[in-house]
Amino acid sequence: MNYLLIIFRETWRALTFRPWSIVGSIITVVLASTIAGAIAVTLLNSYGVIESIKMQATVDVYLSPDIDSLGRESVRQALASNKYVLGIAHVTKDMAMFRMRELFGPEMIRGLGANPLPESYEISLDPAILDSDLLPGLLDSIGSIPGVDDIGHVPDAVARLKTLFRTVNIFGYCLWFLVIISCSYIIASTISVLVARRHATFYVMRLVGARAIFVRTPYLFVGFIISIIGFSISLIMLRLGVDYLSSHVVKIAFLNTLEAACFVGGGGVIGLLGGNLALRRYIEI
């Protein structure tokens, strides 16, 4: 008990010995961890976007211009018999033109003359297949149904988005790694400054029989506290930012309680890492 009290007292001494160094370190950790948090929120939302696009993804199956009602029905039955096709909607030439007018405006389609747009079936696929290797084979088989002229492949966009988000993911992990390294070094530098100024104290403590852990622990706590405060402030800032964007621009998902706890706890681990780095690298106790 006495040991603990003394360790807490020494931690307090270390924190208040050069308070502006500690404040500077916390601010820098806040900046670095805000970047890390923003990446986490981006990644979190990227998964949501992909899932949402997958749910809405449709494939346009364009029918031959000369198809009759029998052929149209035959195509519909062939599509309906495919287990990956969850829904089929018929889009007539007039409906296609209406949509185009809605999309581009009446001015853009004025010069088209007779309606050149084909009629089609708009089919929605099982979201699971959009990620799978079976998709090209499925599209080929739909394309080879007699009466089908072409396929408008919306899931291509999903694939492109997935590639984009995978890149963002890799970039995010690299940034996370850099944030971990930079936060550790920021904390290590702050602690090494404190340690250098109190080297005489450590020497005397060791001389009178203090165990190395007794001398080190307060500085590990300092690293932990700097990091926990820094990551907590950045979490609050991110929360406020996400709330603002959600209410004024677009709804954005935020970290749940467990993820937020992991974010701050991870920060604490980074702080301990930084403290240990300083003690190992800059002093031999």
Added chain:
Amino acid sequence: MLSLRNVSKSFRPGELILNDISFSLNKGEMAVLTGASGSGKSTILKLIYGEERPDRGDLILDNMNIGALKPGRIHLIRRKIGVIFQDFKLLPERNVWDNVALALEVVGKSRREISTRVTELLLLVGLIQRKSHYPHQLSGGESQRVAIARALANHPLLILADEPSGNLDKDNTAAIMELLIRINHQGCSVLMATHNLDLAVMLQCRRLHLESGKVSEAS
């Protein structure tokens, strides 16, 4: 109680500062280690309190081989030794009481034990009235007495004093020597390194002389 057997130490290859030295110190014995500056007196003390490691030989204190102790266990030997330096090594941000209490805090003594022991020690060195003063408010003699009180805190078997009067005037030197004799009479062994032969005469105790890396008994 303390035994050095065939101890050698060099800081540069081929330049032995201590060359195969051996001597021992009994429980309750007082000895002065003399020699010119740079002869290796402080090195012997550093080897004993574990700041340096011998290249060869054994240093045994209370059946513990100091040279073979792992760095993580060096505190075990330091709790049996009190060290006094020429520059006192007091912590400037702590007052007299806290400087002495530090030695007891780091070994996990309770507040009550610390309070009792620090009072005893400050009475012994005659500084109880100055317990709230900071090192910069003390004279050299007073600072050294605080350092002695701190060195005695954990009832050490051995006091190592490295030129303890180097920064003191004649009167303060005499007072510190008197204090060391009193501590020795209470059963604590004392090994003092000094280049001042007058001190060795004043203490009227065993003298070990260090020259060219060798230690010899001197009269």
